Amino acid sequence: MAVQLDALPPVTPTERSTARPPRRYRLSRLDDKYSPYLYIAPFFLLFGVFGAYPLAYTFWVSLHDWDLLAAEHPFVGGENYTRLLADPDFWHSVVNTLGIFVISTVPQLFAALWLASLLNRRLRARTTWRMAVLVPNVTSTAAVAIVFGVLFGRQFGMINWLLDLVGVDAIDWKSNRFASWVAISAMVDWRWTGYNALIFLAAMQAIPRDLYESAAIDGASRARQFWKITVPLLKPTIIFAVIVSTIGGLQLFTEPRMFHSGTNPIRGGPLRESQTMTMYMFENAFAPHYNFGYGSAVAWLLFALIAIVAAINVVILRRLGGTDGPTRVRRPRKERTR
Amino acid sequence: MGVFPRRRLAAVALVAATALLTTAGCGGDEPAEGGPVTLTVDVFGQMGYQELYQEYMAAHPDVKIVERGTGGNLDEYSPKLTQWLAAGKGAGDVVAIEEGLLVEYKANPQNFVNLLDHGAAELKGNFLDWKWNQALTADGKQLIGLGTDVGGMAMCYRSDLFAKAGLPTQRDEVSKLWPTWQDYVATGEKFKAANTGAAFLDSATNIFNTIVLQTAGNAQGYHYYDTANNLVVDSNPAVRQAWDTTMDILDSGLSGKYGSWSEEWVSAFKQAKFATIACPAWMTGVIEGNAGPAAKGKWDIAQVPGNGGNWGGSFLAVPKQSKHQAEAIELAKFLTSAKGQIGAFKAKGPLPSNPQALDDPAIVDSKNAYFSDAPVGKIFAAGAKSLKPVYMGPKNQAVRTEVENAVRTVDLGQRSPEQAWTDAVNNAKKAAAK
Numbered sequence: 001m002a003v004q005l006d007a008l009p010p011v012t013p014t015e016r017s018t019a020r021p022p023r024r025y026r027l028s029r030l031d032d033k034y035s036p037y038l039y040i041a042p043f044f045l046l047f048g049v050f051g052a053y054p055l056a057y058t059f060w061v062s063l064h065d066w067d068l069l070a071a072e073h074p075f076v077g078g079e080n081y082t083r084l085l086a087d088p089d090f091w092h093s094v095v096n097t098l099g100i101f102v103i104s105t106v107p108q109l110f111a112a113l114w115l116a117s118l119l120n121r122r123l124r125a126r127t128t129w130r131m132a133v134l135v136p137n138v139t140s141t142a143a144v145a146i147v148f149g150v151l152f153g154r155q156f157g158m159i160n161w162l163l164d165l166v167g168v169d170a171i172d173w174k175s176n177r178f179a180s181w182v183a184i185s186a187m188v189d190w191r192w193t194g195y196n197a198l199i200f201l202a203a204m205q206a207i208p209r210d211l212y213e214s215a216a217i218d219g220a221s222r223a224r225q226f227w228k229i230t231v232p233l234l235k236p237t238i239i240f241a242v243i244v245s246t247i248g249g250l251q252l253f254t255e256p257r258m259f260h261s262g263t264n265p266i267r268g269g270p271l272r273e274s275q276t277m278t279m280y281m282f283e284n285a286f287a288p289h290y291n292f293g294y295g296s297a298v299a300w301l302l303f304a305l306i307a308i309v310a311a312i313n314v315v316i317l318r319r320l321g322g323t324d325g326p327t328r329v330r331r332p333r334k335e336r337t338r
Numbered sequence: 339m340g341v342f343p344r345r346r347l348a349a350v351a352l353v354a355a356t357a358l359l360t361t362a363g364c365g366g367d368e369p370a371e372g373g374p375v376t377l378t379v380d381v382f383g384q385m386g387y388q389e390l391y392q393e394y395m396a397a398h399p400d401v402k403i404v405e406r407g408t409g410g411n412l413d414e415y416s417p418k419l420t421q422w423l424a425a426g427k428g429a430g431d432v433v434a435i436e437e438g439l440l441v442e443y444k445a446n447p448q449n450f451v452n453l454l455d456h457g458a459a460e461l462k463g464n465f466l467d468w469k470w471n472q473a474l475t476a477d478g479k480q481l482i483g484l485g486t487d488v489g490g491m492a493m494c495y496r497s498d499l500f501a502k503a504g505l506p507t508q509r510d511e512v513s514k515l516w517p518t519w520q521d522y523v524a525t526g527e528k529f530k531a532a533n534t535g536a537a538f539l540d541s542a543t544n545i546f547n548t549i550v551l552q553t554a555g556n557a558q559g560y561h562y563y564d565t566a567n568n569l570v571v572d573s574n575p576a577v578r579q580a581w582d583t584t585m586d587i588l589d590s591g592l593s594g595k596y597g598s599w600s601e602e603w604v605s606a607f608k609q610a611k612f613a614t615i616a617c618p619a620w621m622t623g624v625i626e627g628n629a630g631p632a633a634k635g636k637w638d639i640a641q642v643p644g645n646g647g648n649w650g651g652s653f654l655a656v657p658k659q660s661k662h663q664a665e666a667i668e669l670a671k672f673l674t675s676a677k678g679q680i681g682a683f684k685a686k687g688p689l690p691s692n693p694q695a696l697d698d699p700a701i702v703d704s705k706n707a708y709f710s711d712a713p714v715g716k717i718f719a720a721g722a723k724s725l726k727p728v729y730m731g732p733k734n735q736a737v738r739t740e741v742e743n744a745v746r747t748v749d750l751g752q753r754s755p756e757q758a759w760t761d762a763v764n765n766a767k768k769a770a771a772k
Contacts, residue, residue: 068424069446149601156605175750262600263413263543264739270746271753287417288736289772290442 055303062296069290080297090298092272093280094305096181100256100276101249101309104185109241111189112196113234117226119197120204130201133194144191145258152183152259174260180274187255192248196241203237204230235317242313250306253278264288277302375662376402377669378430382415384408384623385434385486385652386686390678394669401665409627411599412436416735422657423449429657431666432673435483436652437472438738441730443482443655447475450482451656456667458484464676468727469691473653483653484674487688488725489618490718491548491642491649493522494625496536497710498636499613503532509712513641519549519583522643526592529613537594537612542584542749543742544598548616550580552647555726562738562766563731569770571741572763581762584745585755593749604628616642618649619689619718626687626708639712648725651691689718696722733770740765 062080066073084090119130136144151158152173160170173183207230215225231238256274257265266283268275275283277298285295379387391403407415416439422428423443435443443449458481462470469485493516497507505528506512516522526538539545554561554576561577564570571577587593594612596603606612607628615625617639625637654670656663672678679690680700687706690696696719704715731737744762747753753761 067446068420069442069449071446071448146601153602153605155596155602155611156609172750175752260600262597262603263742265413267739267743270743270750284772286420287413288733288739289769290420291772294772 058296058299061292062294062300064293065291066293066296067290068286068292073293076293080293081301084294084297084301089272089275090277090280090301093275093277096177096268096272096274097250097252097276097278097305098309100181100184100188100252100274101246103181104188105242105245105249107185108189108193109196109238109245111193112241113200113231113238115193115197116200116204117230119201130198133197135194136191137195139191141191141254142258144187145255148183148187148190148255149259149261175269175271175273177269177271177273180256180259180269184252184256184259184274187259188249188252192245196245199241200234200237203234207233239314239317242317243310246310246313247306250302250309251278252276253282257282277305374400374402375665376404377432377662377666379403379405379669380415380419380430380433381405381407382410382412382434382436383620384627384686384688386623386682386684386688387673387678389685390673390681393681394672401669403669406430413599423659426659429659431660431662432654432656432670434486434652435655437650438730438734440472440483440653441732441734444473444475445732447480447482449658450480451658451660451663451667452479453481453484453656453667453670454479456664458671461671461674464674464692464694466691466693466723466725468725469651472727473655483655484670485691486652486654486674486679486682487620487650488691488722489620489648489650490689490722490725491552491647492617492619492639492717493614493642494617494621494637494639494709495614496610496612496633496636497638499534499536499610500529502534503529503613505529505532507638509638509640509710512638516641516643519643520586523586523590523592526587526614527590530590530592534613536610537596538592538614539587540594540596540603540606540612540615541598542588542593542595542745544616545587546580546584546742546745547738548618548642548647548649549583549644550577551649551728552642552644553577553580553583554728555647556645559726560729560731562734562741563729565729567731569731569737569767571737571766577741581745581755581759585748588748588755595749597746607633610636616649619683619687619714620650621687622706622709622714623686623688634708635710637708638710639706639714639717641717646721646725648727651688687714689722691722693723733772736769736772737766740769 061073063075063077064073065076065079115133119126119133123129150156152160154160154170154172154174157173159173164170171179173179211229212225215229220228253276256268256276257279259274260268266275266279266287268279281295281298281302283289284291284298289295379391381387385405385408387405391405395401395403415434416436419429419433419435461484465485466488469488470481473483473485474481493512495512500507500512505525506515515525529538550561554574557576558564558574560570561574562569562571564574594606596606596612607625608630610629610633615621617625622639629637654674656666656670660666673682674692676690676692676695676698679688679692679695680698682688683690683695683701684704690701695701701719702715704713705711706714741762744753744758744765747761748755748758
């Protein structure tokens with residue numbers, strides 16, 4: 001990602017005093033000079049093996065007519081890409097992905113912000129509450145998806161039963177496009193809202209208390225304090241959360257995949273109601289098409305889409321926060337993975 | 339050098355040693371020279387091999403058999419198998435292949451051991467001719483699998499729901515209710531009028547697949563592809579006829595809309611939410627597994643409307659990547675022998691593809707206790723030898739998926755029959771071109 005969130009000046013090894021005899025310290029100076037590279041090398045090695053190489057290889061595969069089982073894979077250049085760009089099912093999956101992303105991420109981040117501000121107040125058993133919001137995140141995605149898949153069942157699902165109690169007709173959650181987006185977003189939010197709330201909470205705690213005190217003395221209400229102090233100071237953290245949610249949201253796979261059961265769950269419904277881009281990639285690269293080249297082309301376009309959406313996010317957030325550069329606030333380093 | 343204090347060195351050494359040990363541990367599944375060989379068998383659904391394994395292991399003390407994937411869904415199994423084959427690693431020593439997918443594997447036979455090189459030729463008489471030929475490559479030089487079962491057709495029904503609807507419950511009388519699919523629809527309408535709270539059939543896709551295979555088998559012997567591998571979804575009258583019959587069924591509101599193989603489908607079995615289901619021989623094991631012991635004696639088996647047909651059936655193959663090919667081939671031969679097929683039939687119901695087994699009293703006289711002691715041997719085996727197979731073309735699975743999905747959109751009320759037919763034809767063409 002081209003966005004630098006908290007660029008710190010690189011630490012350069014400081015030269016030791018030259019008064020010391022050079023021979024004795026040559027090793028030590030070599031150590032000073034090169035060992036930092038050695039320390040960061042494992043990351044780059046691992047990234048090279050598990051990040052850069054697959055990325056490049058996927059691109060290479062995407063230029064071929066690559067039947068998964070075939071012995072030969074003829075080179076076709078950009079043909080997979082031109083076909084893909086004209087493929088309505090692909091664009092359908094893009095719309096699904098973006099739709100699910102928007103209706104899951106936007107409420108999720110607002111809810112997380114609200115939860116964090118609640119948790120930041122003086123509460124009884126504060127640690128318990130803070131731990132509790134993270135519990136959904138600890139459960140296995142597949143388990144969550146299966147349980148939600150059953151809850152949102154057409155005939156035997158609890159949600160439809162509850163709707164029936166209040167006189168609403170049963171909704172076919174799995175083969176109604178918008179309903180399936182909502183159901184999947186519910187799954188995503190259930191799992192990730194607490195996690196984001198904790199990130200926001202950590203950042204909130206780094207905001208000096210005296211800012212709030214003086215604002216309170218000036219007569220600012222709680223809501224005003226929240227919007228005028230908390231949110232602007234949380235900006236870098238919010239950018240972080242948005243970008244990570246973007247990456248996760250656009251790569252959404254397990255939830256929609258496990259939400260559907262039966263034949264061809266990878267389609268995300270008979271009319272591909274909730275087939276995300278990653279599912280479309282899977283459908284082409286594996287069953288039933290086994291066209292690895294085409295699947296790889298989907299993977300690359302997904303990568304491009306994530307970069308574009310992340311850039312748009314950053315631009316919007318920069319605009320929102322006025323002209324000041326982002327205030328540096330400590331942020332958790334843990335990567336969010338799905 | 340002083341950079342590494344001794345304690346840290348010790349720690350590094352410990353880590354390195356652990357890593358080495360772990361790596362060594364990974365290689366631990368390789369048998370020692372002359373030690374027991376572990377054969378992994380990859381299956382889907384219910385193949386009914388457990389007792390046969392016991393018997394085989396008793397006769398071959400140096401072989402241990404592990405089965406993976408029992409009860410699993412074919413849609414989840416086949417991509418896994420393909421990935422293992424593509425990766426050159428991970429597949430079992432013996433793998434089950436369903437006939438609809440066999441064509442794709444056959445197109446790349448280099449992934450499998452040529453069983454003709456291992457004395458399979460003399461086994462030809464042990465299989466129905468078409469079953470043998472299905473696993474033979476186009477040039478006839480490689481045999482990639484040995485046939486296990488064929489999918490002779492019947493109609494399974496819940497006699498308790500039939501009783502509730504005031505319909506006959508005896509299997510012979512039930513068979514007389516529906517000599518044709520039109521009669522099946524008429525019976526369904528009577529059933530529906532009785533308001534039992536259950537649907538007449540599970541969903542549209544299984545019944546469509548049954549009808550299309552039956553119609554195609556009775557006509558030219560092919561459905562989505564002709565025997566020259568041209569896609570003929572839109573021009574083959576057999577496909578259109580099956581489509582129209584299915585639309586009649588849906589139009590009468592007989593479907594429960596429980597998407598086949600979904601969790602709702604399984605729940606619907608348990609809660610007796612539908613009364614009939616198209617029933618290839620292997621389906622009996624699936625019904626028993628899904629409906630559970632509580633429904634024992636409530637299910638029964640009648641003749642399928644129309645005339646015969648074959649749906650499904652599998653093969654056992656040995657991937658080239660297997661490290662124990664010789665032992666794996668022996669096991670595959672044993673499991674597909676007359677004895678193996680009879681054993682599987684008795685355990686889980688897949689109908690033998692071995693003519694000797696089909697004549698064996700153990701099959702002909704067999705009854706299925708779960709299905710109210712239905713004479714499954716008579717019902718299924720009688721027609722098995724005259725089964726008319728349906729030819730499957732190169733992208734059969736992908737095309738079938740598209741057509742079935744179109745059927746499902748009508749079932750769920752998302753598309754009109756005509757819109758869905760257009761979808762089926764267009765999407766099938768697209769899928770075939772991929």
